[in-house]
Amino acid sequence: MAITINGTEVPLPEDPRMSLAEFLRDGLHLTGTKIGCNQGGCGACTVLIDGQRVLSCLTLAVQAEGREVTTIEGLSSGDDLHPLQEAFIAHDGFQCGYCTPGQICAATAMLRELAEGMPSSVTGDLSRPAPLTAEEIRERMSGNLCRCGAHNGIIAAILQVAQEGAA
């Protein structure tokens, strides 16, 4: 009865109704995961479970049993930042920073979805893998709200990492 969080196995919380977001923040003091609306509408609490993006406020901690959870703290090791983290700095992909951990976690999984050929609602030709365009990124990142309006930087940062990955 355990979850692997950022590579470390931790026991499940006693209360089976505890959300993953609360468990991360209150139980494990991994406060990089933010709660913006607590109802799955803003994306600030986005984390990765087995590489896929999930809203941790709408996920019970027990649902992650036996699975691998990665939070924003798990994307970097020490000063060695993830390429997306570096790119968000280089392109000013934030202002207040509150949505940033969720944006970066979502972008990590989103690039994988794109690489796997998953279409979005703006993908024109469904018979081919979705193209790597700003339009696709705009659409696929729309579940993560940024009230400061740093969308230009967010898109530029993700596009740069995606293109470097594709190259």
Next chain:
Amino acid sequence: MSMGKPLPHDAAPLHVSGAARYVDDIPLPANALHLAFGLSTIAHGEITAMDLSAVRAAPGVIGVWSADDLRARFGAVPDCSPSAHDEPLLADGVVKYLGHPAFLVAATSHLAARKAARLGRIDYRELPALLTVDDALAADSRFEDGPVIWQKGDASTAIAAAPHQVQGSFEVGGQEHFYLEGQVAACLPQDGGELVIHSSTQHPTEIQHKVAHAAHLPMSAVRVEVRRMGGGFGGKESQGNHLAIACALVSLETGRPAKMRYDRDDDMMITGKRHDLRILYRAGFDAEGRIAGVEFTHLMRCGWAQDLSLPVADRAMLHSDNCYFLPAIRIESHRLRTHTQSATAYRGFGGPQGMVGIERVIDHVAHAVGRDPVAVRQVNFYAPMGEGPAEAGGASPPRSTNWPPEDIFRQKKAGEIQTTPYHMPVEDFVGDAMVADLLASSDYHARRAAISDWNRNSPILKRGIALSPVKFGISFTLTHLNQAGALVHVYQDGSIQLNHGGTEMGQGLFQKVAQVVAGVFGVDAAVIRITATDTGKVPNTSATAASSGSDLNGMAARAAALTIRDRMADCLALQHQTTANTVRFEDGHVHVGAEVLGFAEAAARVYAARVSLSSTGFYATPKIIWDRKRGTGRPFLYFAYGAAVTEVVIDRLTGENRILRTDILHDTGSSLNPALDIGQVEGAYVQGAGWLTMEELVWDAKGALRTHAPSTYKIPACSDRPPVFNVRLWNRPNREDTVGRSKAVGEPPFMLGISTFLALSDAVAACGDGSVYPALDAPATPERVLAAVKRVARDV
């Protein structure tokens, strides 16, 4: 020089790694309590009975308080108002809006407190609720005795004498701040009854003041610390008072730390938003669209308490001219009291509401005379700025003298000083030159023609394009707020710590001020350690608001740094038997006579010579004087300018719409940090466009806000960002002697979003034969766009 470099936000590595700590992330002692409010369920009524026994019995509950309980314990119900002392922490006998906090719960967890707060039973004797401006007008329910009226010339006569007239009225919606980090505060009780408050606030001194008052403590016994906010946008200027006061009272009652965080729905139900209003207008003009006189009536819905509504409504009046010289004008402003959330500060502080009024008038006039609205804007612009800076010693950019022929006809010339409706000379007008530049860079005229052709062949989808300029006044209109303090320490190892009264909410203020200080000492900005805003370090600060953060705090920090640098120069010069003015601080070194010292070595020598390496700094904005009763004076040190061109497309069958392209040119003076400034401009535009298009607040007939979460209240998302988004800075020195000759940037670009609204109006107009003005209301949701399409197409 560090100033002017496009450095990233100072906390960038912390933000991207999840290590940036917000109030809710601060570890608290294990015995900390968590608070929640029980809210009223009706808009207006007398509380006849309150049964809180189930709340008290709920799991984890430690204490429950009503207004009567607070009065019994503290002698009065603590006041939370930033202005008129009309906001008791808990509804006192009467609830005045739906969502009004009526009791306070403290429990062992956030969830336990929230669950318990749902268990209170309140009986009411319902009273009539005034929900709309019409309700309030009919009942003469208002703040102040009557409307505020400012006049210049005789508008009524000027309108009557003009060859043409238009009149109209339109609705302008409010706006939820939707800071991603909701309101939150925590209180840690200290030795001797002192309190330390962590608050997500733009105004630490106000929190300190209100907590001290509530707790019957001197301000010296309350210390407020703010490292950062997850967005503020004006929503954290006064709205955090309640949480901080509640935490302080519970800490005093229980001796335990206390934290309060509003859940998102509670946050939207409880806190104030941007003022919505109805604007009535009448204008007289000639065949060119040149305005002779204009009259405005603002019906502002202020909600149940005064809060900041008076200065907000004033600022709306102060921006009723925008970039246009209006020879005769009358503005009548009604500040209406309703049983809804108390409307509060929101980026632009009423300025956007005033500005959208005159932009609407210009658009309507252009329709009436059948001219491109840009041409009508240009004939009405203020006279361009004359040569030369405001005072000797400053630089001034070269200016074009290619004015449109209309200006010559009017005998308006460069350097001529025209006055605003409040009789302030406009000495720094660059709007015309910026608009000319933007028209060229955005290819406006060619695109306008192309859109017209495109629309002829597109029966369902219609495009629209519009330009709108911005002139925004910089300074607090309450003159005494235009002051700031800072504290700078140089340590004997050469490291530098900076503290000032401004707060960081994502705008990059800390980095900008650090760049100013780094420039003074000739060191890298990374050498400057920026510490949390702390009322124990810099007292009596003003809110980080009115776009004033870097103007005020940058100057105060500069003054502190200069004091220390002068002492260092004096000391080192004496040691080297040279004069202080030959000592140079650059590239991390200090040059004294023939010797070059590392900055750390220099600091160590000055320390060893027993010279102070610490200083405060202070700044008070010069030149401003303002009589708000009469509406005359110089409320602003200067104006910040900008212009935007937005192209949109609408679907005439559904009203759905989107932005296709946006071009912006914005005036930041000599930018302190172009990267941060461009971020501010982009974000402000998106937020401004959101206000006038998709962000809709809906109250039902009972006064319940039905849009209280992201599920129902839509803010612009990544996919709403214009696919083509060109932003440039008009990077030329401020005429006034501001820090580094920069200009304030937080609020002015918000109003660039007005171009989106006007472009939608233009697209709607293309659905008819041009004879009917679209008269679009804001926000221009698909429903409103569709209604306007039906109007112009006359198929109602």
